[in-house]
Amino acid sequence: MLNPQWLRSFATLARLGSFTRAAEALDLTQAAVSQHVRHLEASLGPLLIRRPRAIELTPAGLATLDYWRELDEADQRLRGRLADEDACQGEVGMITPGGIGLFVYPHLLDLQAQRPGLVVRHRFAPDPDVLQAVLDNRYELGLVTLRPDDARLASCAFLEEPLELVLPAAEKCATWDDLRRIGFIDHPDGQAMANRLLSRHFPGSPGVRDLPVRGFSNQIGLLLEPVARGLGFTVLTQHARRAFPRQDEIRVLDCGSPVVDTLWMIHRAEWPLSARAQHVVEHLRKTVGAMAPKLATPKSAAPKRASAK
Numbered sequence: 001m002l003n004p005q006w007l008r009s010f011a012t013l014a015r016l017g018s019f020t021r022a023a024e025a026l027d028l029t030q031a032a033v034s035q036h037v038r039h040l041e042a043s044l045g046p047l048l049i050r051r052p053r054a055i056e057l058t059p060a061g062l063a064t065l066d067y068w069r070e071l072d073e074a075d076q077r078l079r080g081r082l083a084d085e086d087a088c089q090g091e092v093g094m095i096t097p098g099g100i101g102l103f104v105y106p107h108l109l110d111l112q113a114q115r116p117g118l119v120v121r122h123r124f125a126p127d128p129d130v131l132q133a134v135l136d137n138r139y140e141l142g143l144v145t146l147r148p149d150d151a152r153l154a155s156c157a158f159l160e161e162p163l164e165l166v167l168p169a170a171e172k173c174a175t176w177d178d179l180r181r182i183g184f185i186d187h188p189d190g191q192a193m194a195n196r197l198l199s200r201h202f203p204g205s206p207g208v209r210d211l212p213v214r215g216f217s218n219q220i221g222l223l224l225e226p227v228a229r230g231l232g233f234t235v236l237t238q239h240a241r242r243a244f245p246r247q248d249e250i251r252v253l254d255c256g257s258p259v260v261d262t263l264w265m266i267h268r269a270e271w272p273l274s275a276r277a278q279h280v281v282e283h284l285r286k287t288v289g290a291m292a293p294k295l296a297t298p299k300s301a302a303p304k305r306a307s308a309k
Contacts, residue, residue: 002040007068009036010047014065017054040064087275089117093139094280097189098124098220099240100143100161100263107287111280118276124220126188134266140277142266154269159288161261162238163197165253168230173253176205183214183232187223190216194235201255224250237261 013022013033023030041047047061057065096104101124108120125133130142135152147155167173171182179202184194194208214232217223220240227234228249244250265281267273273281 002043002067003036004071006036006040007064007071009033010040010061011065011068011072013037013055014048014057014061087279088115090274090276091119091121092141092274092276092280093121093123094141094143095123095125095130095133095139096143097126097130097145099237100159102221102243103239104143104284104288107284108280110287111283115279118279120280131266134268137268140267140274141280143263144266145261145263147262147264148266152269153266155264155266157262158265158284159263161263163193163235163259163261164238164241165197165201165233165235165255166224166227166241166250167233167253168227169249169251170230171233171251173233176202176210179233180211184208184211185223185226185232185234186213186216187220187234187236188218190235193237197235197255197259200257200259201253 009022009026009028009032012025013019016022016025019030019033023033026033037047044064045060046058047064048058049056094104094108101122105122108122112118112120121139123133123139127144127146130139130144131148131150131153133139134142135150143158144155145161147157165173167182171178173179173182179198184190191208198205198208215226217226220236221243223234223236224241224244226232228244228246233253241250241252267277
């Protein structure tokens with residue numbers, strides 16, 4: 001790679017047309033400017049024609065000047081990205097599990113509508129994929145249901161997520177036999193969620209594997225469709241249930257003592273969040289009702305696994 005100082009001297013010389021003026025502008029000696037140009041010409045060939053009162057660039061000199069301009073523009077773009085001064089411009093990537101994603105995504109769109117220069121890129125994914133995407137720097141922010149124990153990730157408690165048993169609106173449920181009669185609508189996290197909630201509400205029950213499965217969907221936004229049609233019940237998060245548009249066709253069984261997960265906001269611990277990402281997090285805290293302090297900084301981050309409540 002060509003020495004940037006040599007290129008800067010050459011570009012200044014081309015702009016001012018004089019070794020003397022170029023040396024003054026760069027706070028160098030005239031001999032230093034001449035030496036820089038000679039170094040470039042040793043690598044690239046003749047770059048300029050020296051005349052008594054002027055200089056003229058050769059085709060190689062013009063190409064070298066264009067090259068310097070491209071480098072200078074790239075340098076300015078890089079410095080602008082690193083400075084990250086504008087919290088309302090550019091792209092922010094966020095990846096979340098499906099249930100909370102249905103709840104959070106409309107709030108992200110509200111922010112983008114308020115800040116047209118901000119582009120929010122959101123993806124639904126299970127916890128393991130969220131962790132890997134943030135570790136790989138494909139997404140700057142993520143939400144997970146278990147606090148990671150990877151030292152490369154900073155995390156903080158962000159939101160509580162209650163589990164709910166959701167029935168068809170016309171169904172009644174008081175016993176385990178009622179659940180067996182209604183049947184279970186499963187999903188990728190269905191078995192784990194159902195066992196945790198049902199063991200609390202029906203102590204001593206044989207577990208969700210005892211229940212007939214009436215359907216399965218890996219699309220959280222469609223999971224309540226078979227429930228609304230009377231085909232079975234399911235267990236999912238309150239945020240996912242609230243996103244369903246036809247609330248009059250379903251109902252939530254009162255399970256008494258709730259089962260509540262804590263959602264953790266994560267990001268890479270080795271460097272600070274961008275101003276854009278901080279703006280997104282603060283917006284979500286205000287609109288979603290966050291329950292925890294600000295995201296941990298890389299220095300104070302000490303990620304540990306915490307069991308769900």
